[in-house]
Amino acid sequence: MNWFCLRIVGLYAGILLAANVFAAAAENPASLALEHFRRGANFGNYLEVPPEQNWALTYTLDDIKNVKKEGFDHIRLPIGWHHYAGPGPAFKLSPVIFQKVDFIVTNSLNEGLAVIINIHHFDAFTSDPDANTAEFLAIWRQIAKHYQQSGGKLAFELLNEPKDAATTERINPIYALAISAVRETNPDRTIFVGPGRWNSLDEVPKLELPENDQNLIVTVHCYDPFLFTHQGADWTGSATETTGIIYPGPPERPIQPKGEHPNVKWFEGYNHLPTNENPSSKKAFEARMEKVARWGKEHHRPIHLGEFGAYTKADPDSRARYYKDMRETAEKLGFGWAIWDWKAGFKYWDGTNPLPGMRAALFGKE
Secondary structure, rough: OOHHHHHHHHHHHHHHHHEEEEHHHHOOOOHHHHHHHOOEEOOOOOOOOOOOOOOOOOHHHHHHHHHHHOOOOOOOOOOOOHHHHHOOOOOOOOOHHHHHHHHHHHHHHHOOOOOOEEEOOOOOHHHHHHHHHHHHHHHHHHHHHHHHOOOOEEEEEEOOOOOOOOOOOHHHHHHHHHHHHHHHHOOOOOOOEEEHHOOOOHHHHOOOOOOOOEEEEEEEEOOHHHHHOOOOOOHHHHHHOOOOOOOOOOOOOOOOOOOOOOHHHHHHHHHHOHHHHHOOOOOOOOOHHHHHHHHHHHOOEEEEEEEEEOOOOOOOOHHHHHHHHHHHHHHHHOOOOEEEOOOOOOOOEOOOOOOOOOHHHHHOOO
């Protein structure tokens, strides 16, 4: 065999090796598991609400059936387990919360839906991780043991939106402990892990995950452009009291923010810049999501967009255009996604039907 033939054979072998490595990375357990978590809806304002408060919604079997009927393939279930934990060192969880979670998990799995259960709004932990790590781990050991016989369509998400003192750097070693705790009883369970600053896209490169665990999915959240998605929301203060913001910008007539607004420059851009440069457009999230996608490929970690949505104070057409852009961007990049939410303040479902434009935005059909 001459030198040229040897080079061709060597080059072909190298291509095959690279293809095999890529295929192995693409087919690791987490990448295979992501196929169950492509199109989801959050059951928000429910089990994460403190039990002594009376504003929680109730989700029924009809909700689960309608989620399936609409074309979603999974439910993300936010849960405030810490509200039901007893004193340390055991931090024993009340059977009450397991009964409520079991209802959603069992019926969803029976309908062929996958489910993500998490720890949601554990503010004591995110305010002081060191003081509350023992409870965090104890809760996960109990959850893991309770669901160890559940099938592969049930996944655990360690913590919703780490914030405050729970920075990405601080939470990395605690995540490693929690993953180890779950693996004691669930060696093959898919686990979702998200970075700090409320699961920020920009924090993903700071994540440090156990290299020997290939069944981890990285979850991120994105509500940008925030002044559009949260317009009229009373829980975000004066920053979002200006309504009438459309998506995408610019508007036909400039609008002025109410009061002494901290985002005057944002409104200047919104009022005057063309759509491809406008802050109320894909420019707010597309490039940042692409950066996360590149990181995911480099580290062989699939990505799930666990929350995105627009409050119903936005006009229906703008909401639909926003959801469509977010969904198409996520799918183009290979992300799974879950909208916030099914029937609360950012709702898809009005109790009988999808809100105007939402089915087409998320599924490309009316």
